[in-house]
Amino acid sequence: MSREVMQDNRTLEQRVRAIEDRLEIYNLIAGHPPSADTGADYYAEIAYADDGVFDRGANLSGATGNKAIAAQLKSDGHQAAIAGGIAHFTGLPHIALDGDRAIVTSYLQILTPNKSGEAIEVPNHGSSRGYHIHRVVANRWELARTPSGWKIKRRTLRLVDGSEPSREILRGALAAYQQPA
């Protein structure tokens, strides 16, 4: 919480630069669901560092390197998920910016349209069988500034299911509150 003091040592330009960094990072995170739901390998190739890591835990496939991560979006499995109407939905991320590095902590829902079940009518909003929330995951994005913009060095996600790994990620957003002021 020593933000105020820190500001005294920075020029206005440096402060504006840090703000622009924050906004660029918001857009980087906001670009992920559209890329996942359209299979945009070109996004993953630019957004991840050459040696970037995508880690979904023990039960789902991951990849290392921006090209391998991008290739996953073109896999038969992922393309089938897209054809089924998968939607990635991100909440407001927490951003901890530290110069040329940043840690982003975010929640993400993965939704799919229900294929069976009763349709419900909502006035002025049509009829729908609704959506299934398939996964709710905690994400940790480790970012680095490069000459061509902010890049993902490592994205780690874990299912929020009452087990410890997702809580470990979430605590990462609260580091500033754990430190002495």
Place this chain on the structure above:
Amino acid sequence: MSREVMQDNRTLEQRVRAIEDRLEIYNLIAGHPPSADTGADYYAEIAYADDGVFDRGANLSGATGNKAIAAQLKSDGHQAAIAGGIAHFTGLPHIALDGDRAIVTSYLQILTPNKSGEAIEVPNHGSSRGYHIHRVVANRWELARTPSGWKIKRRTLRLVDGSEPSREILRGALAAYQQPA
């Protein structure tokens, strides 16, 4: 990704202005769910341009002109949806700002409380039958700066259901990644 170069040509004031634009746009998007869920025609009348267009696709009603769009919020159908507890829930939007224009791409969930089914108890959080996710839609907001603030020129939304139109909207958020660096 030519952001860094672009900055060199801008004054600090211009950079701050662009940041303020971004934040004003976040608030414009964040104001939509409260307006939809309270039937706030006064929001729609100010937020949309005089010739603004609201396009929900072939199966749901749209409108042209800020007054007509506002009037929809007072329709019997929409008022019934509000009485039933409709909730619009927006994720983190992607903002592509280009001077006096901006393209915003966002996901939106439309939820309603379940009227039947088993109630579930969650410790310290009461009992609930839960909510139905009625629609998950991709939104494209085409905005323009006016002397009285940023206005919606066109809002286009399409259901995320595995069909092409929502993906076309989502790809709009990734345009910067498609361009040569």
Place this chain on the structure above:
Amino acid sequence: MSREVMQDNRTLEQRVRAIEDRLEIYNLIAGHPPSADTGADYYAEIAYADDGVFDRGANLSGATGNKAIAAQLKSDGHQAAIAGGIAHFTGLPHIALDGDRAIVTSYLQILTPNKSGEAIEVPNHGSSRGYHIHRVVANRWELARTPSGWKIKRRTLRLVDGSEPSREILRGALAAYQQPA
């Protein structure tokens, strides 16, 4: 909507300060779900003012004072909710900043993993029984700047269920649209 005029009276430093305030507030709101889902009393103790109020309405417990609010996160009930996999999921908040005060309006979903029911397989995304959306609530956060950062003076939340109290909170986000231009 007199933002443009207002800016004329502010120095660039004042404008940058207001932007930093906005971004600090986004992080304060984004820090809440991780704190709720990990039981981080240390977050609540710093984020709430000494005399802060947490008001969940008539049917759920609230608390007054940052230490009492923090203690709730360590209660048996809340710890059981965490063990069950509770996830707080926040959308994009609306921020109305006014000098050393701010009103934030946000939607929040409270989710828990389904303990029964059919598991669904989504290609490339594993198998899951899905999540139950237990509550969708409208939140009003009344914030104040202090020498040690922005603090929550009062957080009021009400269930979105078609009744008036949540709509009253949501209308708070639209105050700028109700005022004469």
